[in-house]
Amino acid sequence: MAINSLPQDIEKPMTITVRNIVKGFGQYPALRDVSIEIEDGAFVALLGPSGSGKTTLLRIIAGLETAESGHVLFGGADVTDRPPQDRGIGFVFQNYALFRHMTVANNIAFGLKVMKRAQRPAKAVIDARVEELLGLVQLSGYGSRYPAQLSGGQRQRVALARALACDPKILLLDEPFGALDAKVRRELRAALREIHDRVGLTSIFVTHDYEEAFALADKVAILGFGKIEQFDTPEAVQTRPASDYVREFLS
Amino acid sequence: MSTGNSAVSESLGTRILLILLATLYIVLILVLPLAAVFTEAFRKGLGAFMHAVAEPDALAAIKLTVTVALISVPINMLCGIAAAWAITKHDFRGKAFLISLIDVPFSISPVVAGLMYLLLFGAQGWFGDWLTAHDIHIAFAKPGIVLATLIVTLPFVARELIPLMQSQGREEEEAALTLGAPGWRIFLWVTLPNIRWGLLYGVLLTNARAMGEFGAVSVISGHIRGETDTMPLQVEVLYNEYNFVAAFAVASLLAGLALVTLVVKSLLEWRHGDQLAASGH
Numbered sequence A: 001m002a003i004n005s006l007p008q009d010i011e012k013p014m015t016i017t018v019r020n021i022v023k024g025f026g027q028y029p030a031l032r033d034v035s036i037e038i039e040d041g042a043f044v045a046l047l048g049p050s051g052s053g054k055t056t057l058l059r060i061i062a063g064l065e066t067a068e069s070g071h072v073l074f075g076g077a078d079v080t081d082r083p084p085q086d087r088g089i090g091f092v093f094q095n096y097a098l099f100r101h102m103t104v105a106n107n108i109a110f111g112l113k114v115m116k117r118a119q120r121p122a123k124a125v126i127d128a129r130v131e132e133l134l135g136l137v138q139l140s141g142y143g144s145r146y147p148a149q150l151s152g153g154q155r156q157r158v159a160l161a162r163a164l165a166c167d168p169k170i171l172l173l174d175e176p177f178g179a180l181d182a183k184v185r186r187e188l189r190a191a192l193r194e195i196h197d198r199v200g201l202t203s204i205f206v207t208h209d210y211e212e213a214f215a216l217a218d219k220v221a222i223l224g225f226g227k228i229e230q231f232d233t234p235e236a237v238q239t240r241p242a243s244d245y246v247r248e249f250l251s
Numbered sequence B: 001m002s003t004g005n006s007a008v009s010e011s012l013g014t015r016i017l018l019i020l021l022a023t024l025y026i027v028l029i030l031v032l033p034l035a036a037v038f039t040e041a042f043r044k045g046l047g048a049f050m051h052a053v054a055e056p057d058a059l060a061a062i063k064l065t066v067t068v069a070l071i072s073v074p075i076n077m078l079c080g081i082a083a084a085w086a087i088t089k090h091d092f093r094g095k096a097f098l099i100s101l102i103d104v105p106f107s108i109s110p111v112v113a114g115l116m117y118l119l120l121f122g123a124q125g126w127f128g129d130w131l132t133a134h135d136i137h138i139a140f141a142k143p144g145i146v147l148a149t150l151i152v153t154l155p156f157v158a159r160e161l162i163p164l165m166q167s168q169g170r171e172e173e174e175a176a177l178t179l180g181a182p183g184w185r186i187f188l189w190v191t192l193p194n195i196r197w198g199l200l201y202g203v204l205l206t207n208a209r210a211m212g213e214f215g216a217v218s219v220i221s222g223h224i225r226g227e228t229d230t231m232p233l234q235v236e237v238l239y240n241e242y243n244f245v246a247a248f249a250v251a252s253l254l255a256g257l258a259l260v261t262l263v264v265k266s267l268l269e270w271r272h273g274d275q276l277a278a279s280g281h
Helices: A054-062 A104-113 A123-136 A152-164 A182-199 A210-216 A234-239 A244-250 B012-041 B045-054 B056-089 B095-107 B110-121 B128-133 B142-153 B155-168 B171-178 B183-212 B215-221 B231-240 B244-271 B273-278
Strands: A016-025 A028-038 A043-047 A069-074 A089-092 A170-174 A202-207 A219-224 A227-232
Touching: A016 A054, A028 A054, A028 A069, A028 A227, A043 A054, A043 A210, A054 A089, A054 A170, A054 A202, A089 A152, A089 B171, A104 A123, A104 A152, A123 A152, A152 A182, A152 B171, A182 A202, A182 A210, A202 A210, A210 A219, A210 A234, A219 A234, A219 A244, A227 A234, A227 A244, A234 A244, B012 B244, B045 B056, B045 B244, B056 B095, B056 B142, B056 B155, B056 B183, B056 B231, B056 B244, B095 B142, B095 B155, B110 B142, B110 B215, B142 B183, B142 B215, B155 B183, B171 B183, B183 B244, B215 B231, B231 B244
Parallel strands: A043 A202, A043 A219, A089 A170, A170 A202
Antiparallel strands: A016 A028, A016 A069, A219 A227
16 A cells, blocks of 8 residues: 555554553552553454453553553554654544544545645545545445444444554554444454455454454453453463453353 | 324413413513614614714724624633633643633622722722833723623633533544644644534624623723723713613614624524534534
């Protein structure tokens, strides 16, 4: 793909390293000394019940939340103090967070249009890229609609296309299927896995649904009470739960 | 509403009675007084009305009122947007205090607001000597009127925007952040389009109050005819002089301004109704 907006020092391999992250909300600790190493090209699920800190961890990786201590590294480069704008990530929100006053095409083009003038692609290039992404998420012909005119599954596809527009190397998804019904969820799951493999991303998604995590992810990190209880392949987690907590969560 | 509506359980008689009561109340409290203002203004014909409005003191009052509104409305619009943006899209210590602070002008009497400025900037006030020494006039001059108008109209825009922006949440701004947009772009392209209708309404309210404020301005203006009398003050002066036609003529202009703002708002809502619906307002 021709468009690459990433800062020069963020290059492949795009490993994600989380080191000793501590985060609390008031008295209540959300993350206590969390470390995890995610290798390039991996598709990882952060799995846990609500309140386990999984969304907070994802938002810290994205830069939307600031950790009290600890570091986040992308491809070996420390991005802890970098704002979300400069992290070269794509982020998909549970409730889509589409720009409600913009058409689908303008939503997808947003990341390209806000680039600095020197880096910004020509209008024709942006239009072509939008068409390409609409095709990728199987929404060709929907460019001129508004988010309010789409179904939940379609909105989440637009959100995915928008997140991919600037050609990020890292894709972060916060409960991306949480607001969708079971059938749409299965369809979208398959589409996401295919896009991940085709585009060549390192992806992390947050979920509380272990079937979803095991069906989709290469590796699953199970969180409980602000700690990672186990980080392994779905088979290993299922056959050799590392703790009583994991065993109980999966039962 | 059809008579078959099961949500309405009252008998026809009760309903007619309630509708009549409501209509009577609106007519008595709103329509009749407004009609009276216009009737009195034109009692002696269009010529007398025009003469009263074109009188130099009246013209000066109109000019002053419009000038004050032109200064104070944009300032409070910008400050209101900034306050609402800070309160709804960011977390910081003392947020609850700031919200209560914004409400202060609502809860104190405008007369007190005017008096506060007099205590600060009047000849006997805290800064009185310094201001006199440097030949700066605030009390009994136009800057004082602007200050009094600013404090009275401070909450309108922020109060209109805060609930709206709270209900819209932060997700769209966060999405824009992850897409690499700088802060000012996020504001101009994401936040502002989402709040434009609330903002418009807040600005219209601010403007109506800025032009109509009496108490605070009355204290600080010093009532210098042709100099520091705004339209509401001019109405009072004329009325006290038993010049009823002139008083009501100026009053009808004020009321007319309010009606025009309402019509403009309705027109905009009607023309952009589809966008309003699409953006989920």
